[in-house]
Amino acid sequence: MASDIIRTDLVALDADLGTSVESVITQLATLVHDAGRASNVEELARPAIEREAQAGTGVPGKVAIPHCRSAAVSEPTLAFARLSQAVDFAGPDGDAELVFLIAAPEGGGKAHLKILSKLARALVRQDFLDALRTASSEEEIVALV
Template sequence: MDITKLLEPQAVKVVGKMTSKKRLFQDLGDIAAAAYGLSANDTVDALQERESLGPTGVGHGVALPHARLEGLDRIVGAFVRLEKAMDFDAVDRQPVDLVFALFAPAESGVDHLKALALVSRTMRDPDICAKLRANADAATLHAILAAGPAVKAA
């Protein structure tokens, strides 16, 4: 599995200022609707429901909101780079500016976990995050994510 199977180029967006987590989820829902034909309302509801279980801000300015949705036939993603970081109740209490959301079929099981692990590994790479923060072009951001982390020799 690689990120290009999860993330369509049109599901990558740069956003100026975000006023709240709810507004961010609405933007993610709109992106998912436009890129994958998902219901924006169902997507927002699912993200908020998952977030109520515990914040998905994983630290170092990164959030990985995710949700399972009925009627989805594969795992898909949406990426938002915020020009101004926002409070996200992250584990390290730092504001978030890189958001990679995942949407999985309701019964996706282990595939959902594999996709989440892939995205988490990618977003933990400091070089990738630095490149994402240094670029404001959606196509460039998609290319950076698609390239993934550099494999380090042992």
């Protein structure tokens, strides 16, 4: 993946982002906003939460990948949280411990689908999942992704 899609200021390790899908997505949207990649937290969070309500984005490995396009987003961005408290994203093997938020500009074409595809390929590798779970710094997460 392009190295600038995720940066250390878009990573939260062992974070308590709340107990609901809405809270986790809003907190990740806040990271994107605070990194200067979204003009409004609510305008970014809302479409991701609405998308989640249609179908959960939990995938095998206790991972969730909420995603959306939003006019509030200035460039394709990937935010990541390793949660201290797992949250139900309707995953096949239980609550999500690792959450990636893919935020793409509204007119960004298929940028978010490219990110999703590359991420999904990496997430089927157990060594990648293990490394995400044991990384001790934001820099390690960025290097892995």
